[in-house]
Each structure stands twice: as structure tokens, then as C-alpha cells.
Amino acid sequence: MSAIEEYTRILNSQPYMALATSVEGVPNVRVVDYFPDLYQPNVLYIRTNQDKPKVAEFQKNPRVSFATIIQGRYEYIRVQDAQIRRVENHQTAGVKATFLKKDPKFLEKMGKAGSPYLYAITFSEASVTVNPVDAALKILFSE
Template structure:
């Protein structure tokens, strides 16, 4: 399977991703549920409460790394993404629809957050895909 195909497979099948930020040379990582739409290549979307620590960290340093977490220990590949994060103009309903395809129960949680939730997007041009014991390969998106 081509690396670009592995990238798409991981992005479509994974529900959560590890999201890493860094402020004052202090890294911080957390797990968030994400949405990926191949029609919007080069962007990963997620929701977050608008008053939490990660939003403050985004304001101080918009450079982030993320890695979708495979749902199965037999996953074909791992994907690493480095990019910049910003508040998104995509509607909450659009993001809920994408997330609900993979994780239907999470849609209600997002809706309950209402005005306390914001949508963010990570913008990137390339990702790194590792398959098996092979070295990571860069994939342009």
C-alpha cells in the first residue's frame, strides 16, 4: 500500500489524537477527538473548551504536533503531523458530522458544550508515515 493511502486510512479510522504544544520550552500533550475530511486536505479539526489551558498555549505558540492514535494494536501505520493551530471558521455542525461518522456518541458531548466550545484546525503541508519497522516517509497532502 502506498504511504499516501496509509495516511488516509489512519486519518479516517482513528478517533483520537495526541496533541502536543510547547510554551517556554515546556511540552504538554493531551488526547483530543479529531475530524479529518479529505476534501479539506492539510487540515485536522478538533473541538475544545474555550477557556482551557491548551487555548492559552495556542495563543503563546501556535506550532503543534499531533499523532492519530490507532484504534487497533494491529494498525498498519503511524502518522505524525507538525503544523500551526488556529481557530477555525468551519461550522460546529460540519465538524460534528465528520466526528459522528467515526464516533457517534461524541456528537452529543460536543453539542452539550455549546457556547463553551470552539473549533480549532491544525494546518499542515506534509505528514510523516511509518509503516512497520520502516523509517518514516514524508507524505505531501
């Protein structure tokens, strides 16, 4: 399998990531579920409640890193120095298609008072580990 095929397979089989932020030199990691963009392989989405500390952290420093959480086999994706930004319009075709694939009730949940914020994580490089004894595969995404 090619590196991009392994990347896609792992993204679609592991529903959680450890998302790292850092504000004023203080790192913070939490587990979140994610939604791979159906059209852009270097974009993932997360959703979170507006009152969560990570929202304030994203505003102070939009640089994040993450690693998918291993499930069963020792394989994962790791990304350093990604950018996170709030998605203002959940009605765009790509966002709707991405979320509806994993959550058929997505549109019912969005647009109401207190509905979660959506964030896009964008990155230019990913590291894919498919075997702990082999070197990680590097994927460079064109901008």
C-alpha cells in the same frame, strides 16, 4: 497501497491523537479526538472547551505537533510544525460535513452558550509509519 491511501486509512481508523504544544520552552502533550477534513487531507479539526489550558497555549504559540495513537497494529501518523487556528464559523459546508460524519449531533451542540471552540490544524508534511521496521512514508501536501 500508496502513501496517501495509508495515511487516509490510518486517519479514519484511529480516533485519537497525542497533541503537543509548547509555550516558553515548556512542552505539553494531551490526548484529543480529531476529525479529518473531508476535502483537505492536510487539515484536521479538534474541539475543546473554552476554559481548557490548551486554548491559552494555542493563543500564545499556534505551532503544534501530533501523532495518532496506535490501536492494535503498530502504525501511526506523525506531524511536526503544524499550525493551529480557531475556526470561527462552524456552519461552513466543509466543517459541517466533516463533523457530521463522526458526530450526528454536532449542530445541536454548537452555537449554544458554552459550546466548544473548534480548531483547525494545518500542515504541509506528514510521516506515516505502517511497519516499525521500515522507514516512514513521507507525504508532502501542496499549499
